[in-house]
Amino acid sequence: MKVKNIFTLFIALLFFSNTFAQDSTLVKDKAWYFPDYTKIQFAGNIGFFAVGFGYQFLNNHLYSELLYGYVPESISKAEKIHTITVKNTFPVFTKKINKITLSPITGFTASFETGNNSFLKLPDKYPKDYYSTNAFHFTLFIGALVHKNFINSKIINGADLYFELGTVDTYLWYGIISKEVKVNKIFSSAIGINLYF
Numbered sequence: 625m626k627v628k629n630i631f632t633l634f635i636a637l638l639f640f641s642n643t644f645a646q647d648s649t650l651v652k653d654k655a656w657y658f659p660d661y662t663k664i665q666f667a668g669n670i671g672f673f674a675v676g677f678g679y680q681f682l683n684n685h686l687y688s689e690l691l692y693g694y695v696p697e698s699i700s701k702a703e704k705i706h707t708i709t710v711k712n713t714f715p716v717f718t719k720k721i722n723k724i725t726l727s728p729i730t731g732f733t734a735s736f737e738t739g740n741n742s743f744l745k746l747p748d749k750y751p752k753d754y755y756s757t758n759a760f761h762f763t764l765f766i767g768a769l770v771h772k773n774f775i776n777s778k779i780i781n782g783a784d785l786y787f788e789l790g791t792v793d794t795y796l797w798y799g800i801i802s803k804e805v806k807v808n809k810i811f812s813s814a815i816g817i818n819l820y821f
Contacts, residue, residue: 654821661784661818663689668814669763669792670709670735672699678711678818687713687818693735709735715769725771729786733763765790765814784818 659677666673671693678689688710695705713731720726737759767788774780791799795810 659821661820663691663816663818665691665693665814665816667812668765668788668790668816669761669812670711670733670814671695671705671707674707674709674816676709676711685714687711687715687731689713706738707735708738709733713769723772727769727771728766729769729788730764730766732765735761735763737761762793763790764793764796767814780819780821782820784820786816786818788814788816790814 660680662675662677664673664675665671668674670691672695674691674693676689676691678687680687689712691707691709691711693705693707693709697704711731711733713729715727715729718725718727765788767786767790769784769786771782771784773782789811791810791812795805798805799807799810
């Protein structure tokens with residue numbers, strides 16, 4: 625599990641060292657359209673991994689992001705899966721402890737899957753009204769976020785580490801209407817980081 629070890633080391637460097645603490649004389653005000661942060665996420669129903677960028681709105685009470693997600697064939701057991709996702713996260717409240725900020729979070733996503741694994745219109749090979757279209761999905765999630773600012777940084781001004789537990793709209797629907805689908809089987813987890821510029 626080399627990827628897991630690299631990810632753990634990266635997080636440790638970000639949160640427990642002053643590696644990025646440098647003179648800030650080169651930092652300039654950014655244009656309004658320049659993203660506030662970049663995101664890297666593992667799992668969470670938007671891809672095996674997803675990358676993208678985001679903006680903070682409403683005095684940091686809303687984080688909105690545009691993400692590209694990918695699932696390789698070795699994991700999907702089918703063709704590669706590509707998704708485009710708009711993700712919205714709401715910190716419920718924030719609690720500052722020493723130099724870090726903790727926050728429970730909640731939110732939702734809207735994803736569009738491209739490729740041969742999904743369809744906007746039911747293909748003729750399926751009986752009419754037997755399946756619903758599956759190119760668009762919505763997810764709901766809850767979780768927790770830890771934030772740390774990096775003072776006097778030239779590169780990264782701060783970082784979030786977060787964990788989420790969520791479900792896809794169709795999983796939730798079948799969990800409600802079907803006795804065969806157990807509620808504990810419809811949830812999945814995600815972990816990720818936001819890096820602020």
